[in-house]
Amino acid sequence: MGKPKPHKRRYGGGGHPEARANRHAGPPGAGVARLLEDDLYALLDETDEVLLLILDGVQDPHNLGACLRSADGAGVTALVIPKDRAAPMTETAIRIACGAAESVPVVSVTNLARFLEKLREDHAMRVVGTSDRATADLYETNLTGRLALVMGSEEKGMRRLTEENCDELIRIPMMGSVECLNVSNAAAVCLFESVRQRLAAEERE
Template sequence: MVQTENTNADGLHGPILICPARFHNPKMSRPRPNPSPNRNRTGHSGPARANRHTQGGGIARLDEDDLAMLLESHPEPLLLVLDGVQDPHNLGACLRNCDGAGVVAVITPRNHSCPVTETVVRVSCGAAGHIPVVSVTNLARCMERLREESGVRLVGTSDQATTGLYETDLTGPLAIVMGGEEAGLRRLTTENCDELIRIPMLGEVPCLNVSAATAVCLFEAVRQRGGFLP
């Protein structure tokens, strides 16, 4: 849990940087198994599960239509958008963070992103079986739809931001937008964010790993929401 009481009284914050990291892009063909094929995250069977497309081995994958149905039952969702995370260890750790923070769904672009592989499932410690991962063809268009149709505010992290994480309102319908290991947020993704923020960095190391930065942002949102996510 992030302790905002330790923030300097003068409001001084260091930069938010998502650290480039060396990674490998696995070609594994078997995504995660679904332990509960007849239920979605809300516990109800229905189209959000029935409309899933199957990948290799009969494993299901959510699309944008399924996301819209998930959001119907979550009026103030907390979402995570991952723009080009390609390391399966980072994706697995992010899913584990999301499970702990009560995230409704994780959204990733279909191309240039790590799929849910066996490594992802293992690193997530089971969270991959509980967090819907929505794969979209056009991430910028999906972000526009989230804003216009569901009233979701999109908050991205950037080293160019002037606003600190702990100065930002993270209540209400919200999507935290994180960049990939190498390039961070792409231009169109950045342009579709409603706000850009920094994580304070007070030591000598200038950046956090993407999964660590995701945890910091998500649990600050949990703190602001009083530990309760509808």
């Protein structure tokens, strides 16, 4: 086997110019790379390899910041949150993100269910959600290509309409006594399994 390729890129072609232009100079959301929904659609049409992280009902700024940090490490194209039932981009979230708030575009959408439907029908995206009720195993699921990964809150999971707009539901196999991981830990596990699969596919080419 050759040396592993360094993972120094963002799926979707790097930092989007609109996101760079929309960093704010002061609070709220100082130093945050934001992207409009329509600009995200344009970005999706520019590339074959896409990895989106979508948070539904995650209201803790610590979890938002930790998810951003993992998203940056995994080369995520953008992080998507609903305008309602979502943690605000506070100083705490930015601090926990350790710089990732400036590098990962954050997209706020008004209607998450409609957004997911548009991803699937108009932009050839596959939407995979995580759920305790899922029967499919994370490690047996294809997480390459044009993928949107949806994470729900720890307490309630995804909303019903969000879940109904997923192509597939998966679960992380738990071997111990606890039933689930913290949402930011679960996001990291799923994102880096996607990275592992993508790098393995590149090695086979």
